[in-house]
Amino acid sequence: MTAVEEAPISAAGNPIGFGSMKRKEDQRFVRGQGNYVDDVNLPGMLHGAILRSPHAHAKILSIDTSRAEAHPGVVAVITGKTLEGIPRPALLGDNFAWMPTLSYDTQAVLATDKVRFQGQEVAFVIATDRYTAKDALELIDVDYEPLGAVMDAKKAMDPSAPVIRDDKGQTDNSITDVLGNKYWESGNAIGTQEAIDKAKADPNCVVVTQEIMYPRVHPAPMETCGSVAYLDPVSGQLTLWTTSQAPHAHRTVYALVAGLPEHKIRIISPDVGGGFGNKVGVYPGYVLSVVGSIVTGKPVKWMEDRSENLMSTSFARDYHMNGTIAATKEGKILAVDVDVLADHGAFNGVAQPTKFPAGFFHIFTGSYDYPNAHCKVTPVYTNKAPGGVAYACSFRITEAAYFIERLVDCLAAELGMDPAELRLKNLIKPEQFPYETPTGWVYDSGQYEKTMRLAMEMVGYDELRKEQAEKRARGEYMGIGISFFTEGVGAGPRKDMDILGLGMADGIELRVHPTGKAQLRLSVQTQGQGHETTYAQIVAHELGIPPEDIEVIHGDTDNTPFGLGTYGSRSTPVSGAAAAVVSRKVRDKARLIAAAALECSPDDLEWSLGKWSVKGDPDRAKTIQEIALLSHGSLELPEGVEGHLDATAVYNPPNLTYPYGCYICVVDVDPGTGQVKIRRFVAVDDCGTRINPMIVEGQVHGGLADGVGMALMELIAFDEDGNCLGGSFMDYLLPTAVECPDWELGETVTPSPHHPIGAKGVGESATVGSPAAVVNAVIDAISPFGVRHADMPLTPANVWRAIQGNPVRVDMAVE
Amino acid sequence: MDVTINVNGTDYIRDIEPRMLLVHFIREELGLRGTHWGCDTSNCGTCVVWVDDEPVKSCTMLAVMADGHRVKTVEGLEGPDGLDPIQQGFIECHGLQCGFCTPGMMMTGRWLIDKNPDISEEEIREGISGQICRCTGYKNIVEAIRWAAEHPKGSEVTA
Ligand code: FES
Ligand code: FES
Numbered sequence: 001m002t003a004v005e006e007a008p009i010s011a012a013g014n015p016i017g018f019g020s021m022k023r024k025e026d027q028r029f030v031r032g033q034g035n036y037v038d039d040v041n042l043p044g045m046l047h048g049a050i051l052r053s054p055h056a057h058a059k060i061l062s063i064d065t066s067r068a069e070a071h072p073g074v075v076a077v078i079t080g081k082t083l084e085g086i087p088r089p090a091l092l093g094d095n096f097a098w099m100p101t102l103s104y105d106t107q108a109v110l111a112t113d114k115v116r117f118q119g120q121e122v123a124f125v126i127a128t129d130r131y132t133a134k135d136a137l138e139l140i141d142v143d144y145e146p147l148g149a150v151m152d153a154k155k156a157m158d159p160s161a162p163v164i165r166d167d168k169g170q171t172d173n174s175i176t177d178v179l180g181n182k183y184w185e186s187g188n189a190i191g192t193q194e195a196i197d198k199a200k201a202d203p204n205c206v207v208v209t210q211e212i213m214y215p216r217v218h219p220a221p222m223e224t225c226g227s228v229a230y231l232d233p234v235s236g237q238l239t240l241w242t243t244s245q246a247p248h249a250h251r252t253v254y255a256l257v258a259g260l261p262e263h264k265i266r267i268i269s270p271d272v273g274g275g276f277g278n279k280v281g282v283y284p285g286y287v288l289s290v291v292g293s294i295v296t297g298k299p300v301k302w303m304e305d306r307s308e309n310l311m312s313t314s315f316a317r318d319y320h321m322n323g324t325i326a327a328t329k330e331g332k333i334l335a336v337d338v339d340v341l342a343d344h345g346a347f348n349g350v351a352q353p354t355k356f357p358a359g360f361f362h363i364f365t366g367s368y369d370y371p372n373a374h375c376k377v378t379p380v381y382t383n384k385a386p387g388g389v390a391y392a393c394s395f396r397i398t399e400a401a402y403f404i405e406r407l408v409d410c411l412a413a414e415l416g417m418d419p420a421e422l423r424l425k426n427l428i429k430p431e432q433f434p435y436e437t438p439t440g441w442v443y444d445s446g447q448y449e450k451t452m453r454l455a456m457e458m459v460g461y462d463e464l465r466k467e468q469a470e471k472r473a474r475g476e477y478m479g480i481g482i483s484f485f486t487e488g489v490g491a492g493p494r495k496d497m498d499i500l501g502l503g504m505a506d507g508i509e510l511r512v513h514p515t516g517k518a519q520l521r522l523s524v525q526t527q528g529q530g531h532e533t534t535y536a537q538i539v540a541h542e543l544g545i546p547p548e549d550i551e552v553i554h555g556d557t558d559n560t561p562f563g564l565g566t567y568g569s570r571s572t573p574v575s576g577a578a579a580a581v582v583s584r585k586v587r588d589k590a591r592l593i594a595a596a597a598l599e600c601s602p603d604d605l606e607w608s609l610g611k612w613s614v615k616g617d618p619d620r621a622k623t624i625q626e627i628a629l630l631s632h633g634s635l636e637l638p639e640g641v642e643g644h645l646d647a648t649a650v651y652n653p654p655n656l657t658y659p660y661g662c663y664i665c666v667v668d669v670d671p672g673t674g675q676v677k678i679r680r681f682v683a684v685d686d687c688g689t690r691i692n693p694m695i696v697e698g699q700v701h702g703g704l705a706d707g708v709g710m711a712l713m714e715l716i717a718f719d720e721d722g723n724c725l726g727g728s729f730m731d732y733l734l735p736t737a738v739e740c741p742d743w744e745l746g747e748t749v750t751p752s753p754h755h756p757i758g759a760k761g762v763g764e765s766a767t768v769g770s771p772a773a774v775v776n777a778v779i780d781a782i783s784p785f786g787v788r789h790a791d792m793p794l795t796p797a798n799v800w801r802a803i804q805g806n807p808v809r810v811d812m813a814v815e
Numbered sequence: 816m817d818v819t820i821n822v823n824g825t826d827y828i829r830d831i832e833p834r835m836l837l838v839h840f841i842r843e844e845l846g847l848r849g850t851h852w853g854c855d856t857s858n859c860g861t862c863v864v865w866v867d868d869e870p871v872k873s874c875t876m877l878a879v880m881a882d883g884h885r886v887k888t889v890e891g892l893e894g895p896d897g898l899d900p901i902q903q904g905f906i907e908c909h910g911l912q913c914g915f916c917t918p919g920m921m922m923t924g925r926w927l928i929d930k931n932p933d934i935s936e937e938e939i940r941e942g943i944s945g946q947i948c949r950c951t952g953y954k955n956i957v958e959a960i961r962w963a964a965e966h967p968k969g970s971e972v973t974a
Contacts, residue, residue: 029914030902032849032889039848222915273915306854528913701952729858737940737953
């Protein structure tokens with residue numbers, strides 16, 4: 001199967017199945033009728049605001065809230081002391097001042113002993129309106145004793161480094177995971193070392209070592225994080241409207257954190273204004289709105305400011321990767337080794353499956369066929385905000401893809417070989433799938449060379465190289481950068497993957513009503529991906545019900561089955577599969593009902609889109625709509641067949657899916673200013689079956705812009721004292737329409753063999769694949785100056801410095 | 816402080832704090848939730864509305880400064896004949912994903928094509944460069960605005 005057959009068109013003009021279709025959700029959004037958390041207003045609602053630490057590391061000597069409490073309009077002021085006084089079942093610590101992170105570490109809800117990063121939550125004011133709540137923050141007096149801050153991960157383990165997590169009795173800044181490990185390895189350490197040593201001694205081989213930093217960035221969705229909590233004092237029911245990518249997982253976490261019975265918790269994620277991983281975790285602010293409602297008996301809203309979002313919520317990356325690659329002089333890769341120092345901030349809050357603590361960094365072996373690879377990842381605490389979940393995709397795949405694609409370019413430079421040629425020599429071949437990598441992942445399917453050749457053809461690779469040579473002769477600097485990435489998405493098989501002990505399978509529920517209209521209830525959560533449309537198309541494809549007759553319901557734990565939510569591009573691979581499976585259950589049941597109605601054996605029936613008909617007698621048929629009515633009617637149903645036409649399913653994926661792609665970026669660099677202009681960007685993605693190509697392409701566009709931003713502009717930097725230098729959109733620069741080129745997209749289609757409809761997921765592909773293409777292009781442009789590597793972001797200043805021969809280090813503030 | 820502000824054709828008389836931002840007046844006082852807020856520093860443009868027919872970041876303006884002026888928000892785009900072409904263009908060209916930046920983008924887009932119906936792609940990109948979208952990578956927003964320029968009467972398809 002290479003392409004999807006054309007779907008028939010419904011009366012409303014939509015494909016009954018796969019194909020581009022306008023989004024259902026757009027009707028409310030273009031009218032300004034989206035319903036985001038900040039749009040939720042309840043009678044008597046109060047507003048919360050958080051006082052945050054100005055210091056990166058300081059002892060709290062005292063907190064005086066009396067002036068704030070006396071301020072007109074202030075209803076309550078909550079500090080860490082207040083929280084310590086609220087008992088809770090001792091399941092996860094015995095009071096509310098601390099909460100668990102997604103990695104079994106603890107995180108302060110409000111600081112009691114010390115503050116551990118700038119922007120940490122210190123007190124919570126509840127007032128009648130948000131202006132008053134903010135005013136009162138100024139009236140809280142906190143006496144701090146500043147301590148030395150650990151801002152450089154490389155110095156975190158120095159014996160003289162101040163200890164950040166003394167609350168846990170630590171004597172250094174190492175991180176120990178739930179299994180007792182202080183670092184995480186995968187692959188073959190001995191074989192890899194031997195292969196590298198052998199290559200070093202062999203005159204026909206080369207070994208290249210490069211330190212590659214993926215600096216700290218932030219997903220910065222346009223809607224910041226927030227919540228509205230109401231704990232009904234009479235029924236004990238907690239309703240929480242919140243910016244969550246994973247409402248069901250949040251429900252369970254609140255049950256654990258707040259000690260509330262889970263059946264009395266309802267999480268509603270109405271419309272979410274972008275997530276990109278930023279809205280996976282549970283933040284202190286959410287918990288404080290819940291506590292605020294418990295304390296006041298009123299609904300409490302908390303919405304963070306942009307600076308709070310950038311300074312305190314889940315960051316991404318902050319990976320120092322020291323890589324070694326060995327190859328023959330002909331360009332055959334032999335081995336890759338990488339030693340990573342991971343800066344996890346003050347609380348270990350990364351969301352990694354328990355059994356894969358290095359996360360999906362295991363995919364650093366990339367898209368190439370070679371026998372030996374090994375990685376070691378060592379995490380440390382620093383005085384920075386916790387998180388690490390964020391920014392499509394930071395199960396650490398983005399870091400891994402960037403790492404290998406940058407390292408391969410360094411190898412090409414060393415060999416004096418064209419980077420396209422080097423890649424083509426090493427790509428995994430179609431006949432090698434399923435392909436087991438040296439780190440044990442099993443790639444499901446791919447036609448890598450075909451995809452790469454298409455990208456090269458689209459961009460006109462050979463002509464560009466000629467143009468480049470001519471320009472260089474004239475002293476003009478253009479660069480061509482290639483990135484070939486493979487992602488592992490759709491976490492994941494229950495036997496291998498969980499978050500906080502919750503298996504990563506997704507539930508789904510389909511109800512076909514008597515008139516043949518249907519409702520599909522999802523556990524996953526759209527943040528702009530268009531689930532209301534795409535999922536209706538999956539059901540349409542399986543049952544022949546037009547997509548306009550299918551309502552997709554999501555974002556409310558009381559009305560949807562359990563599942564782990566949307567991140568890591570997991571909706572289509574997991575929940576999308578569930579949608580197909582549940583539809584097929586309905587189809588199978590419909591067959592039995594049709595057979596009863598047609599008075600024949602189910603075996604005599606055959607399915608064509610939307611109906612069961614008697615083989616060889618197509619006029620004797622029942623449409624799915626007729627069957628829906630029959631299933632609710634008075635028809636005598638066969639033994640064992642219940643009435644109605646509903647079904648549920650829980651999909652446990654047998655493997656991850658492995659979307660991939662080849663991106664080629666063309667840049668022009670002004671050597672006088674270091675200014676980079678992206679001239680063209682060609683992206684060929686293979687995400688298997690495309691349910692709604694229009695939406696797939698939109699997802700890719702967005703990710704490409706992310707990649708351009710990270711490669712050229714975005715950086716959460718700190719000064720030595722721990723001041724965050726990326727705390728507003730004045731300093732944390734995001735790409736606008738001017739920095740982004742007119743994306744040129746292509747596709748190949750290699751379905752996933754184990755996914756019911758062959759779809760692989762695409763939400764994060766472009767974010768994963770694009771940074772390396774941009775950086776490789778810039779380095780290619782300035783390679784005549786002897787530059788082999790420079791770290792992101794390649795701002796004009798950093799490019800200019802690299803041209804001058806100065807190493808670029810971005811993890812600290814630029815001196 | 817008493818103000819009279821005309822929003823989407825209706826005069827609203829309110830007694831407000833002098834420091835109240837126009838974006839909060841629109842959202843909280845009038846309950847018009849289509850205008851969004853996205854940053855502290857007037858960089859994101861999710862809050863763009865028209866004041867006297869010019870796009871303005873409503874977080875940069877105090878509500879009292881709009882006293883006696885006309886404001887138009889996303890809720891004022893749809894007319895008796897249905898969606899404005901700019902709204903249709905965003906649907907047609909998949910110019911939105913999460914929808915959070917969309918009202919601001921549409922208000923600026925509508926103004927750009929009113930000023931210059933033959934606007935080029937480059938001019939559109941320049942025109943929306945004070946606004947951030949994290950979802951779409953801008954290509955389809957640019958196309959949506961061009962679609963609206965090319966279909967001044969809109970189309971029946973998505974009306
Ligand atoms: S809210 Fe960001 S520019 Fe107005
Ligand atoms: S559509 Fe999400 S920010 Fe633009």
